[in-house]
Amino acid sequence: MGEKRRNWAMWSGFLLALGAVLCNIILFVNLPGRHAVPWVSLLLALIALILVVRGLLLVFGQPRIYRGKVLTSIMSLVSLLLVGATIFIFFNARALPASASAPQVGQKVPEFTLADTSGQPVSLDQLFAAGANDLQASPPRAVLLIFYRGYW
Amino acid sequence: MAISVDPPDVSRDLSKKAGYTFTILSDPNAEVIRRYDLLHVGGGPDGHDISRPAEFLVDSSRVVHWANFTEDVRVRARADEMLAAAKNLH
Numbered sequence: 216m217g218e219k220r221r222n223w224a225m226w227s228g229f230l231l232a233l234g235a236v237l238c239n240i241i242l243f244v245n246l247p248g249r250h251a252v253p254w255v256s257l258l259l260a261l262i263a264l265i266l267v268v269r270g271l272l273l274v275f276g277q278p279r280i281y282r283g284k285v286l287t288s289i290m291s292l293v294s295l296l297l298v299g300a301t302i303f304i305f306f307n308a309r310a311l312p313a314s315a316s317a318p319q320v321g322q323k324v325p326e327f328t329l330a331d332t333s334g335q336p337v338s339l340d341q342l343f344a345a346g347a348n349d350l351q352a353s354p355p356r357a358v359l360l361i362f363y364r365g366y367w
Numbered sequence: 368m369a370i371s372v373d374p375p376d377v378s379r380d381l382s383k384k385a386g387y388t389f390t391i392l393s394d395p396n397a398e399v400i401r402r403y404d405l406l407h408v409g410g411g412p413d414g415h416d417i418s419r420p421a422e423f424l425v426d427s428s429r430v431v432h433w434a435n436f437t438e439d440v441r442v443r444a445r446a447d448e449m450l451a452a453a454k455n456l457h
Contacts, residue, residue: 239441242441242442243441245443245445247445249442250439250442252442253439253441253442308439308440308441309438309439309440311407311410311419311437311438311439311440312404312405312406312407312408312419314404314405314419314421314436315404316404317403317404317405317421317434317436318403318423318431318434319431319434320431320432320433320434321430321431322430322431323428323429323430323431324403324423324425324429324431325399325402325403326429327399327402329370329392329393329394329399330375330392330393331375331390331391331392331393332375332376332378332379332382332391332393333375333379334375337368337390337392339425339429340429343427343429354427355427356426356427356456357424357425357426357427357432357453357456358368358424358425359368359422359423359424359449359453360368360370360422360423360424360425361368361369361370361422361444362369362370362371362400362403362405362418362419362420362421362422362423363369363370363371363418363420364371364407364410364411364417364418364419364420364440365371365372365373365377365411365417365418366371366373366411366412366415366417
């Protein structure tokens with residue numbers, strides 16, 4: 216009887232694939248250094264893929280030592296789905312328009328008038344003009360415009 | 368001020384639930400979003416056109432002092448970064 220060994224490649228592949236997907240949750244926390252996390256997820260997915268293939272080769276190539284063809288196949292499928300999801304999410308999240316003509320530092324932004332949550336029109340230039348209604352407050356020195364995707 | 372294609376009632380619900388005090392504006396036809404070249408065609412659910420994420424710090428002459436265009440929608444601006452940019456304004 217040959218010795219039985221645990222299929223380390225299959226298990227570590229699965230854990231890394233799980234880690235790759237969990238990177239998305241880490242991004243949600245919005246920590247400093249978060250810019251690297253998408254690339255970390257891609258790297259984990261790639262290493263996971265290699266390990267999953269290795270795990271399959273072990274269990275089908277050396278069946279006397281590495282047991283559990285069914286378990287390995289199922290785990291490998293799950294891992295591959297996690298890897299696929301990571302890659303899909305990566306490219307989806309980065310499929311953004313170039314916005315080459317968007318206002319850059321030093322340029323002027325276009326004036327606009329848009330409705331606020333009460334339906335009242337708000338104009339950028341009006342906001343900067345001396346506050347007509349509020350005698351105490353001085354107009355803001357700057358305004359932060361945050362364009363967001365919506366549909367929350 | 369936050370700007371998206373969401374209509375005012377949707378933004379009002381959001382603002383209420385989250386307890387926001389800042390101004391949220393509606394650009395339902397993405398007219399202003401287009402003017403700022405931020406249109407993300409089909410980027411929303413059901414393939415709606417929405418804005419790509421972007422932040423601008425503008426002074427009273429409407430000049431941009433700081434801008435942020437994320438390459439990944441999951442990587443969002445941090446309040447401390449935006450406040451630091453605002454503090455640098457003179």
